[in-house]
Amino acid sequence: MIEIDRITRLYNGVPAVDAVTMTVETGTVTVIVGTSGSGKTTLLRMINRLEEPSSGEVRINGESTLTIKPHILRRRIGYAIQGHGLFPHHTVARNIGAVPELLNWSADKISARVDELLRLFSMEPATFRNRYPGELSGGQQQRVGVARALASRPDLLLMDEPFGALDPVIRTRAQDDLRRIQKQLGSTIILVTHDMEEAIRLADRVAVMDSGQLVQHGTPAEIITRPATEFVADMVGRVERPLRLLSLVPVSELVEEGVAEGEALPVDASLRDALSVCLWTGRAAVPVEQDGVLVGRVTFEAIRARARAHP
Template sequence: MIEIRNLTRLYNGIAVVDDVSLTVKTGELVVLVGTSGSGKTTLLRMINRLIEPSSGQVLIEGADTATLPAHLLRRRIGYAIQGHGLFPHWTVAQNIATVPRLLGWPRPQIDARVDELLALFQLDPAQFRNRMPHRLSGGQAQRVGVARALAAKPDLLLMDEPFGALDPLIRAKAQADLRDIQRRLGTTLILVTHDMTEAVDLGDRIAVMDGGQLVQYAPPARILTDPATPFVRDLIGTGDRALRLLSLTPVSDVAAPGRAEGPPIPAEASLRDALAECLWSGRDALPVAGGGVITLDTLRALARPR
């Protein structure tokens, strides 16, 4: 569990982060979202003390991070940034091995870990181990950057706009892969983005920052249906919030007993997919693969604030 207590950072007497407190449970994925200058990146960088707080505390599993030398603290916390920041003079394997090497792991263990991570990120170890970063595509470099952050099995991973440099098609895949890997490893993840769609798609909870202050900290559905301030409402936009809300719930959660005509929809598809399918095929109800039915009336009821 990560507890952020009354964290403040002043620059020339002006608070860039102003008395922010929030708690992240173990295994949770929290997204810090806000416009540029909202203090979200400063907040993130105070967690691994790339920026020292002016006041306040960060506790990891109850231990104050200020008590540890900063570089030792950072070796326990994964860190991945926009544009990946790979070391251009090191191979992919050397890049991934950075933190284990700093921690003095034995060589065979490092090699095994590198291959394990490459495989986890769908990069063939034989092919990529000795490749230099400049010979990677944007998507591959991003995955190596995340693999490097995860190399020493940190309990906490910090990511600053990790998908910022990717084109939309690769970005969607990279987001899904990250979500999948984070669930599988049970890593607590705090991610910074300015993109509300990314926040809604990825976050278990979303922390909205504005002018250095935390204005709302809640699960995505709550943010969409009950924005705390006009700023949060502007950030989510009103154009497609009904569709975003539907995209949060899988069909299997709300399937009712019954029968319907036509080809079934997969149980893990989102309600948004179900609505699209209804409209496209002109049906009022869809059978759900594995039993049950989802109706247009159900979808209509769920697409409104509760």
């Protein structure tokens, strides 16, 4: 559990982060969203003490981070940033093994861990281990950056706009990968982004920052349906609210007996995907399949009913 307790950062007397309190449960993804200058990155950087708080503290599993030397603390916390920050003069393997190397793991253990992580990110170790960052595509560089942050099995992974430099198609894939890997490893992640779409896609909890203050902290559904302030409502986008909400619900929740024409959607597709298919094809229902077997359909009526009945 990560407890952020009334943490404040002043620049020349002006608060960049103003008395933010927030708890992050182990094994969950918290996404901090805000416009530029909202203090979201400063908040993140105070967790691993790249910025020192002016007052307040952060506790990791009850232990105050102020009692640990900054560089020792940082070795326990993974950190992935926009533009990946890979060392251009080190191979992929050496980049991923950087923190274990700092922690004096044995060479065998590091090499085994590097291969494990490369496989986890669908990169063949034999092919990629000895490449240099300059020889990778943008998406591959970003995956290596995240793999490096996870290498020492950190208590916590901090990510600052990790997908900011990727083009939209690769970004969606990287987000799906991150969600899959997080579920698999049970990691605790705090991620900063300016993109509400990304936040809703990835988060168990969304924290919205505005002018240094935490204005709302809740589940994506809460943020969409009950925005605490005008600012949050703007961030969500009023017109797109129902669509965002539908994107949170898998079709499995509304699947019913019956048949429908056309190509089937997988059960873990969102209602938003199903709605899109309905609108595009002009049909009133979409078939749903699980592992290649048809399990029923989702109707346009049901989706409309669900969109109106917000929780």
